[in-house]
Amino acid sequence: MKINVLNGPNLNLLGRREPDVYGMESFSDLEQLIFKSADELDVVVSVRQTNSESELIDWIQESFESKTPVILNPAAFTHYSYALRDACSMLTTAGIPLIEVHISNPHAREEFRQTSVISSVATGVIAGFGHSSYILALKALTQR
Ligand code: DQA
Numbered sequence: 001m002k003i004n005v006l007n008g009p010n011l012n013l014l015g016r017r018e019p020d021v022y023g024m025e026s027f028s029d030l031e032q033l034i035f036k037s038a039d040e041l042d043v044v045v046s047v048r049q050t051n052s053e054s055e056l057i058d059w060i061q062e063s064f065e066s067k068t069p070v071i072l073n074p075a076a077f078t079h080y081s082y083a084l085r086d087a088c089s090m091l092t093t094a095g096i097p098l099i100e101v102h103i104s105n106p107h108a109r110e111e112f113r114q115t116s117v118i119s120s121v122a123t124g125v126i127a128g129f130g131h132s133s134y135i136l137a138l139k140a141l142t143q144r
Contacts, residue, residue, distance in 0.1 A: 001042075001043045001044070001069075001142065002043065002044045002045070002046070002066075002068050002069075003038070003043055003044070003045050003046075003068065003069050003070070003071060003138065003141055004045075004046050004048070004059065004062075004063050004068050004069070004070045004071070005034055005045055005046065005047040005048070005070075005071045005134065006048055006049075006050075006056060006059050006060070006063075006070060006071070006072050006073070007027075007047075007048065007049035007050070007072075007073045007075065008049075008050065008051075008053075008056055008072075008073060008074045008075030008076065008077045008078075009050070009051040009052075009075045009076055009077065010051065010075055010076070011027060011049050011073060011075055012027050012049050012051070013027070014026055014027045014029075014030060014103075015027070015029070021103075021104050021109075022103050022104065023103065023130055023131065025131060027049060029131075030047075030131050030134065031047045033131055033134070033135065034047055034134055034135070034138070035047070037134075037135045037138055037139075038138060041138060041139065041142045042142075043138070043141075043142055045138070053077055053081055053083065053084060056074070056077065056084060057083055057084055057087045060072075060084070060087035060088060060090075060091060060098075061087060061090075063091060063096065064087075064090055064091050064094060064096065067094075067096055068096070069096060069097045069098070069099075069141050070088075070091065070096070070097070070098040070099070071098075071099050071101055071134060071137045071138065071141070072088070072098055072099070072100055072101065072118070072122075073100075073101050073102060073103070073133075073134075074100065074118050077118075078100070078102070078106070078113075078116045078117070078118050079106075079112055079113060079115055079116065079117065080117060081117065081118075082117060084117075084118065085117045085118055085121055088118055088121045088122065089121035092121055092122065092123055093121075097123040097124075097141060097144060098121075098122050098123055099122060099123055099124050099125070099126060099137040099140060099141060100116065100118050100119055100122040100124070100125045100126075100127075101125075101126050101127065101133040101134055101136075101137050102125075102126075102127035102128065102133060103129075103130055103131060103133055104127070104128060105127050105128030106127060107127070108128070124137075124140060126140070
């Protein structure tokens with residue numbers, strides 16, 4: 001089993017970006033955590049990050065073509081990107097699971113973060129558990 005773990009804008013600066021909200025660990029620490037957990041769960045993961053909406057949509061389309069389940073942290077695109085939502089919807093309506101993850105709990109933050117245009121087309125949503133949100137998503141996908 002392969003899983004694509006896709007990350008949106010500004011997540012490359014984890015550890016330096018608002019550490020009180022997102023923690024002290026870097027994106028590369030997050031990658032290592034995901035690889036270790038994937039090893040234990042016996043799945044192959046590809047972990048990627050981009051600041052570009054178009055690149056993120058290309059990666060969802062690639063996952064659609066290869067029928068690869070996705071763990072997606074859409075970052076700020078969560079709140080307004082209908083183009084990303086359409087790509088995610090294409091995936092999940094084709095029966096390919098997509099889990100939306102967040103490090104923080106957007107519902108406990110500013111009002112604009114309380115809207116996700118992705119959640120209603122995602123297979124499930126995991127938020128607020130720090131970097132463990134990704135591990136919980138990996139476990140959820142591998143148990144399906
Ligand atoms: C985030 C929450 C979003 O609101 C924010 O724009 C991010 C990160 C999270 O993982 O908590 O960039 O997706």
